[in-house]
Amino acid sequence: GQQVMQIPQYQHVQEGEDFTTYCNSSTTLSNIQWYKQRPGGHPVFLIQLVKSGEVKKQKRLTFQFGEAKKNSSLHITATQTTDVGTYFCAGHTGTASKLTFGTGTRLQVTL
Amino acid sequence: DTAVSQTPKYLVTQMGNDKSIKCEQNLGHDTMYWYKQDSKKFLKIMFSYNNKELIINETVPNRFSPKSPDKAHLNLHINSLELGDSAVYFCASSQDLDEQYFGPGTRLTVT
Numbered sequence: 378g379q380q381v382m383q384i385p386q387y388q389h390v391q392e393g394e395d396f397t398t399y400c401n402s403s404t405t406l407s408n409i410q411w412y413k414q415r416p417g418g419h420p421v422f423l424i425q426l427v428k429s430g431e432v433k434k435q436k437r438l439t440f441q442f443g444e445a446k447k448n449s450s451l452h453i454t455a456t457q458t459t460d461v462g463t464y465f466c467a468g469h470t471g472t473a474s475k476l477t478f479g480t481g482t483r484l485q486v487t488l
Numbered sequence: 489d490t491a492v493s494q495t496p497k498y499l500v501t502q503m504g505n506d507k508s509i510k511c512e513q514n515l516g517h518d519t520m521y522w523y524k525q526d527s528k529k530f531l532k533i534m535f536s537y538n539n540k541e542l543i544i545n546e547t548v549p550n551r552f553s554p555k556s557p558d559k560a561h562l563n564l565h566i567n568s569l570e571l572g573d574s575a576v577y578f579c580a581s582s583q584d585l586d587e588q589y590f591g592p593g594t595r596l597t598v599t
Binding site: 407408410414418419420421422425463465469474475476477478480481483 | 519521523529530531532533536538543544578580584585586587588589590591592593
């Protein structure tokens with residue numbers, strides 16, 4: 378079945394450092410969504426990318442969707458303690474409503 | 489004005505018992521989901537309903553039975569609870585393949 382892997386599993390950075398998480402799917406995706414889950418919280422939608430090679434920015438966050446629509450990345454510039462949490466990518470295959478979540482990357486930020 | 493609500497938030501019960509978790513969304517979405525998040529934070533889809541019709545039924549023990557009385561509600565009933573059922577269960581909703589809105593989660597502990 379479809380698998381979506383993320384690396385790294387965990388990253389610990391000092392505040393102000395940059396952070397990147399990579400997402401790789403075993404199959405071509407029709408879209409990619411990114412979610413953030415704070416400790417003890419629930420996943421919250423961040424963004425959706427649909428087009429091959431698409432790049433979107435939200436303040437310090439930059440999201441990319443690969444040309445082959447099988448991988449994606451999330452880059453955070455100058456991390457802050459409020460960025461702490463687990464970041465999940467998730468993708469649909471074709472028109473199927475099943476959203477397959479990646480394995481997640483847990484980000485820890487310290488002062 | 490919670491968009492997706494779940495009850496209860498915490499559920500502690502003994503092996504062999506039967507329990508239910510309720511979910512309601514007031515977003516007018518036509519699709520609702522149940523996810524299981526284990527101790528390693530992996531998010532796995534269990535079921536999905538579209539306008540009260542079951543459209544996704546992953547490989548889940550038949551002790552788990554979803555019920556959707558109307559498109560705003562999706563409940564999860566679990567029979568003969570086992571230790572391995574301990575996890576956080578999230579309800580979510582979406583309109584088509586758009587972003588998913590998650591409920592706060594129900595932490596189930598089976599002793």
